[in-house]
Amino acid sequence: MSEWNQGSEWDQTSVKPDRVPRSIDITRPHPARMYDYYLGGKDNFAADRAAADAALAAAPDMAVTARANRAFLGRAVRYVTAEAGIRQILDIGTGIPTAGNTHQVAHEVDPSIRVVYVDNDPMVLVHANALMADGSRGTTSVIQADLRDPAEILALPQVRDAIDFDEPVALLLVAILHFIKDAENPGEIVSTLREALPKGSHLVLSHCTLDFSDPETGDALREIYSRATAPLVPRTHAEILAYFDGFDLVSPGLVHLPSWRPAVPPTANHLSRVHFYAGVAQLS
Ligand SMILES: C[S@@+](CC[C@H](N)C(=O)[O-])C[C@H]1O[C@@H](n2cnc3c(N)ncnc32)[C@H](O)[C@@H]1O
Incomplete structure (x- = not known):
């Protein structure tokens, strides 16, 4: 049997069916493909769409939040490269392009x-x-590895070849830490990565929160993601702030995501629909 999927569902994706590994379980919702669906992408399957539709029914702001997060990613990458002068980026939790x-x-x-x-x-x-x-x-590579084993990521030859750990690095943990359970020690994961970074490096982080939502929405979302390949673990401002231990937050700090250096000030309506915090910090 071929190691590649041949299912007709793949025909609606941008990847040819003969390039899809059989190792991909298309029957279980996956956060990356649900996120792709929120963003209007077509690289997702029936199980992902059903779970994402349920999430959107429980929390109609998911799509707005996903788009706002993507915009933050762009602003933050521009900041660390154009303003902070960083020339190498380790982006963990890439997402479907x-x-x-x-x-x-x-x-x-x-x-x-x-x-x-x-x-x-x-x-x-x-x-x-x-x-x-x-x-x-040549400048860009993609590696399959798990954030829950940060030491393995740091030791990967592809990482060591591409990243010079004597020069500042931008470490991106954008919309990923809320898929790491407390029992998996997300704080220690971030510390392990921080310890490998030289001074001048930056941490770019965004994270789901229920600080702006009602408890019922949170319960519904947790339930939906409990059936996905990774749970959703929204956290409070104080819990997310702890990930920046050892770093100095750059202005405006860890803030409601749309308020992180927006091109135009967010409206009150937009703010009320985005359920993420975001921040960028420097290692000094
Ligand atoms: C919501 S997407 C975010 C994509 C992108 N960073 C962005 O903000 O637009 C989260 C990504 O993290 C990946 N992910 C989740 N848990 C992971 C883990 N333990 N190790 C590596 N990647 C993980 C998912 O596969 C998915 O692609």
């Missing part, structure tokens, strides 16, 4: 910036590799 991917934003600033993407979803790898065919290979 969509508009404004990290390497594309960074390469608008300087095409020589090196980007290493890490994700544990094989589907992300398939799509990201297809995207690399755009000529960004």
